[in-house]
Amino acid sequence: MTTKELAKRIRIHAVKMTSAGKSSHVGSVLSIADILAVLYNDILKVDPAKPDWKDRDRFILSKGHAGTGVYAVLAEKGFFSVEILKTHYQNGSLLSGHVSHKGIPGVELSTGSLGHGLSVGTGLALAAKMDKKNYKTYVLLSDGECDEGxxxxxxxxxxxxxxxxxxxxIDYNKIQSIASVKETLGLDPFADKWLAFGWDVKTVDGHNYDELKNALSVVPFKKNKPSVIIANTIKGKGVSFMEHMVLWHYRSPLGKEFEMALKELETQ
Amino acid sequence: MRNSFFRALEENAQANTVFITGDLGFGVIDNFVKKFPDKFINAGVAEQNMIGMAAGLALAGKNVFAYSIANFNTLRPLEQIRSDVAYHDLNVTIVSVGGGLAYGALGISHHATEDIAILRAIPNMTVFAPGDTAEAYHITKKIITENLGPVYLRLGRSGEATIHSEESIKKLKPGKGLPLIESSNKEIALLSTGGMLETAVNVCTRLKKKGIESSVYSFHTVKPMDVDLVQRIFKEYKYVASMEEHSCIGGFSSAILESLVGFANIKLENFIPFALPSEFTSKVGDQNYLRNIYGISPEKIVEKVYEKIKS
Incomplete structure (x- = not known):
């Protein structure tokens, strides 16, 4: 499966799951679908047959509200059956609105409260250094999440x-929960902040597979420094009436909106 | 207790042991750092990251001890403890020094008086509050060698007595109350948790001088509670007193009462819980001074117990 096809399937699953479950955050998933597709198709050394393989790369979705994206990509990569996705948000399901590891192979960390993933990722990276292992740890954060101390x-x-x-x-779509990043707690100059804290930074188009792949392939950007990719993204990417709209942080695609979204994605 | 913890860590460290401090332990961590520089991390004054990172280390197979003064590594990063450590059921032990009023005159910020209630409410957490240096050593050893996390380990500060004999400490089992003194009659049982054990023994001696025989049980584990022992004690003894340096809400006495739910034929009117009132003290003073103000000094406890028994 091409990375483009994988991203398309993640988006379609996200729209179907948030519609059937009447759950939130479809815009947040569409924003990171391309990043997830590149990671799981081109970058991460993981094995669906051995999800607990000790030398695997670790991926943490710190913005746990976009968990449907992780469930979708794991199912498409064969960690579990795609059929299970239909149970998302239903009574008795294993697939909660915020990503959870319980009973789901391939999920490294349950998240949902923002500002947890990077610390846990830091612990995993530190353990790899202690144990002289070569795996890498990737943590995907939202921009609004960077408010967390x-x-x-x-x-x-x-x-x-x-x-x-x-x-x-960083999924830098510049829209938070109820307003823009700029109106809430501005982050700019964002790259400079990371640089000042001792990280090396690359800024990419978060929907361009080549740019994402190129940046992720040359990690670490500088020896002895952690790397950050600021991915400029569009909240709701792929569904025209959801793009750049804060409304789709919470709204579920139902009825006509669901049909329109699905039609648009299927023809891409 | 603090020194016993470090001694246990030094003497029993395993391949997967990691010790992280939130920039505290001046003068007491030196031996460990010298012996195991690769197992030591100073996380800086950043407790949320310390606990999240501990979870990450544990996910990679480490058995992590995250150390600070109580409140700093419990209340500050509580959500990291709950959602990262406990939900993922990881080998992380939150090691808090200064449980209760140990840092007396330092003030409210350093009084850890709600920690047991809060930590024991979190699923998957085991809560240990050792009663003396021997219990602190042996519980730490068990956590290291048996990977018991997630654990909250509530320690005193320093200068606590060694109450147990080499013989009595051999009977220590996590999750089980430890009888220390068992009287010939079943008049009153004194149940202690954490650093109140020395007080409980002191109370026992004083009561004896007044002609009252008493037994002393150390509950170094507050969660899971030794329900069987609690029920047996309430069944056998005429009076039961509990002692804790913790709020009266949600702590040891609450755990005792929870153990009695559905248990027939007990006399709760003969239960005398000694705990701190749910208030922030307006007084400055050392640990013993504050204990006396709040009625958990040996003198105050004996007075109240004697009055109750003789009434």
């Missing part, structure tokens, strides 16, 4: 300890 504790620590096996990816 705990992230900046992890950013300080991982730079101080030269964790060049740690990669943060």
């Amino acid at each position: 705990s992230n900046w504790e992890a950013i300080l620590f991982s730079a101080h300890h030269k964790l060049d096996n740690l990669v943060a990816i």
Whole structure:
């Protein structure tokens, strides 16, 4: 399956799951679908037959509200049956709205409260250094999540300890829960902040497979420094009436909107 | 207790042992750092990251001890403890020094008086509050060698007595209360958790002088509670007193009462819980001074117990 096809399937699953479950955050998943597709198709050394393989790369979705994206990509990569996705958000299901590891092979960390993933990723990266293992740890964060002070504790620590096996990816779609990043807690100059904290930074188009792949393939960007990719993204990417709209942080695609979204994605 | 913890860590460290501090332990961590520089991390004054990172290390197979003064590595990163450590059922031990009023005159910020209630409410957590240096050593050893996490280990500060004999400490089992003194009659049982064990023994001696025989049980584990032992004690003894340096809400006495739900024929009117009132003290003073103010000093406990028994 091509990376483009995988991204398309993630988006279709996300729309179907949030519609059937009447759940939120479809815009947040569409924003990261291309990043997830590149990671799982081209970058991560993981094995669906051995999800607990000790030397695997670790991926953490710190913005756990986009968990349907992780469930979808894991199912498409064969960690579990695609059929299970239909149970998302239903009573008795294993697939909660925020990503959970319980009973789901391939999920490294349950998240949902923002600002947790990077610290846990820092611990995994530190353990790899201690054990002289070569796996890398990738943590995908939202931009709004960077409001959390705990992230900046992890950013300080991982730079101080030269964790060049740690990669943060920021889904920089510039829209938070109820307003834009700029209106909420501005992050710019964002790249400069990371640089000042001792990380090396690359800024890419978060929907361009080549740019994402190129950046992720040259980690660490600098020896002895953790790497961050600021991925400029579009919230709701792929469904024209959802793009750049804060509304689709919470709204579920139902009825006509569901049909329109699906039709648009299927013809891409 | 603090020194016993470090001694246990030094003497029993395994390949997967990692010790992280939130920039505390000046003068007491030196031996461990010298012996195991690769097992030591100073996370800096950043407790949320410390606990999240501990979870990451544990996910990769480490048995992690995350150390600070109580409140700093419990209340500050509580959500990391709950959602990262406990939900993922990881080998992380939150090691808090200064449980209760140990840091007396340092003030409210350093009084850990709600920690047991809060930590024991979290699923998957085991809560240990050792009663003396021997219990602190042996519980730490078991956590290291048997990977018991997630654990909350509540320690005192320093200068606590060694109450147990080499013989009595051999009977220590996580999750089981430990009888220390068993009286010939079944008049009153004194149940202690954490650093109140020395007080409980002191109370026992004082009561004896007043002609009252008492037994002393150390509950170094508050979760899971030794329900069988609690029920047996309430069945056998006429009076039961509990002692904790913790709020009266949600701590040891609450755990005792929870153990009695559905248990027939007990006399709760003869239960005398000694705990701290749910209030922030307005007084400055050392540990013993504050204990006395709040009625958990040996003198105050004996007075109240004697009054109850003789009434």
